[in-house]
Amino acid sequence: MIALLMAVTGQYSWMTMLPSSAKKQQLPTITPVRGFNVVDDIKSKVEKACPGVVSCADILAIAARDSTVFLGGPSWTVRLGRRDSPTASRSAANTSIPPPTSNLSALVSSFSAQGLSLKDMVALSGSHTIGLARCTSFRGRIYNDSNIDATFAKSLQSRCPTSGNNDKLARLDAATPTHFDNCYYRNLLSGKGLLHSDQELFNGSSSDFLVKRYTSNPSTFFKDFAMAMVKMGNITPLTGSKGEIRVNCRKVN
Ligand code: HEM
Ligand SMILES: *[C@@H]1O[C@H](CO)[C@@H](O)[C@H](O)[C@H]1NC(C)=O
Ligand SMILES: *[C@@H]1O[C@H](CO)[C@@H](O)[C@H](O)[C@H]1NC(C)=O
Ligand SMILES: *[C@@H]1O[C@H](CO)[C@@H](O)[C@H](O)[C@H]1NC(C)=O
Numbered sequence: 684m685i686a687l688l689m690a691v692t693g694q695y696s697w698m699t700m701l702p703s704s705a706k707k708q709q710l711p712t713i714t715p716v717r718g719f720n721v722v723d724d725i726k727s728k729v730e731k732a733c734p735g736v737v738s739c740a741d742i743l744a745i746a747a748r749d750s751t752v753f754l755g756g757p758s759w760t761v762r763l764g765r766r767d768s769p770t771a772s773r774s775a776a777n778t779s780i781p782p783p784t785s786n787l788s789a790l791v792s793s794f795s796a797q798g799l800s801l802k803d804m805v806a807l808s809g810s811h812t813i814g815l816a817r818c819t820s821f822r823g824r825i826y827n828d829s830n831i832d833a834t835f836a837k838s839l840q841s842r843c844p845t846s847g848n849n850d851k852l853a854r855l856d857a858a859t860p861t862h863f864d865n866c867y868y869r870n871l872l873s874g875k876g877l878l879h880s881d882q883e884l885f886n887g888s889s890s891d892f893l894v895k896r897y898t899s900n901p902s903t904f905f906k907d908f909a910m911a912m913v914k915m916g917n918i919t920p921l922t923g924s925k926g927e928i929r930v931n932c933r934k935v936n
């Protein structure tokens with residue numbers, strides 16, 4: 684159940700996008716994100732059983748994997764032993780995450796700065812097969828983009844006005860929001876990507892073939908997604924005597 688909540692609220696995902704050393708730095712920034720209390724619950728149980736040993740970074744990495752499996756997605760091996768960052772930097776967190784207004788080349792360079800390829804980026808974005816986004820994240824898309832399904836745009840406009848209602852939520856994958864499947868890519872083929880950055884992956888350019896591949900071949904998507912999650916989880920982790928084991932996942936010790 685915890686895993687389901689985690690995946691549906693998706694609060695782990697922002698962190699799994701970041702190098703492990705930056706993960707904890709981002710926590711203060713994302714605490715308002717829906718569902719972070721689930722992480723607090725897991726952490727307090729783990730601390731009771733075995734104090735000061737398991738990092739928040741490892742908890743998040745495991746939760747990301749288990750939630751994916753629980754919702755019908757692929758599994759992978761999570762290497763453990765990450766430690767948490769002893770600092771918190773909102774600007775470091777900000778620059779690690781591309782905004783949803785990004786074009787394809789900005790997405791590619793942001794992932795490539797972390798050692799992740801175009802294929803990794805397209806596969807990882809498939810995680811938008813679950814979860815929600817706020818009106819502020821897709822307003823530009825539903826009012827200003829031309830490559831959007833008209834009916835889809837209309838129905839979103841009725842929930843997300845040109846101003847106000849910034850926190851109103853919509854499903855990233857309207858078709859099957861609680862299943863980890865390849866519907867995210869199917870949506871893109873019909874102009875139903877919710878974020879501008881989503882639709883950029885299928886908009887007449889270098890990543891189109893990957894979207895088509897994952898649409899027609901779900902097992903290839905699962906395989907590439909799992910591989911990319913392992914790769915992302917291994918980006919410059921803090922280990923040994925570096926960093927700390929946080930007592931409270933929301934703040935540095
Ligand atoms: C390609 C670059 C990416 C961009 C631009 C991006 C952008 C976003 C945005 C804007 C939201 C909605 C946040 C909100 O409005 O509150 C979101 C949600 C989400 N993202 Fe991403 N994302 C990207 C990659 C990823 C990756 C790599 C993962 C995980 C592997 C991921 C997993 C999720 C999940 C699960 C949610 C739902 C969160 C929720 O329901 O609370 N995203 N993303
Ligand atoms: C980081 O992003 C948040 C939210 O978009 C913004 O309010 C804040 O000013 C940014 N901080 C820095 C240091 O870039
Ligand atoms: C993509 O976005 C970046 C950053 O906003 C911008 O500098 C660049 O000109 C854009 N590229 C294209 C091809 O539109
Ligand atoms: C749409 O584009 C226009 C012109 O660039 C801009 O003034 C407006 O703020 C944009 N609307 C949204 C909702 O992003």
Ligand SMILES: *[C@@H]1O[C@H](CO)[C@@H](O)[C@H](O)[C@H]1NC(C)=O
Binds near residue numbers: 828830887
């Ligand atoms: C991508 O989509 C936008 C509309 O959001 C459009 O203006 C642009 O020409 C499209 N094509 C490419 C190759 O970027």
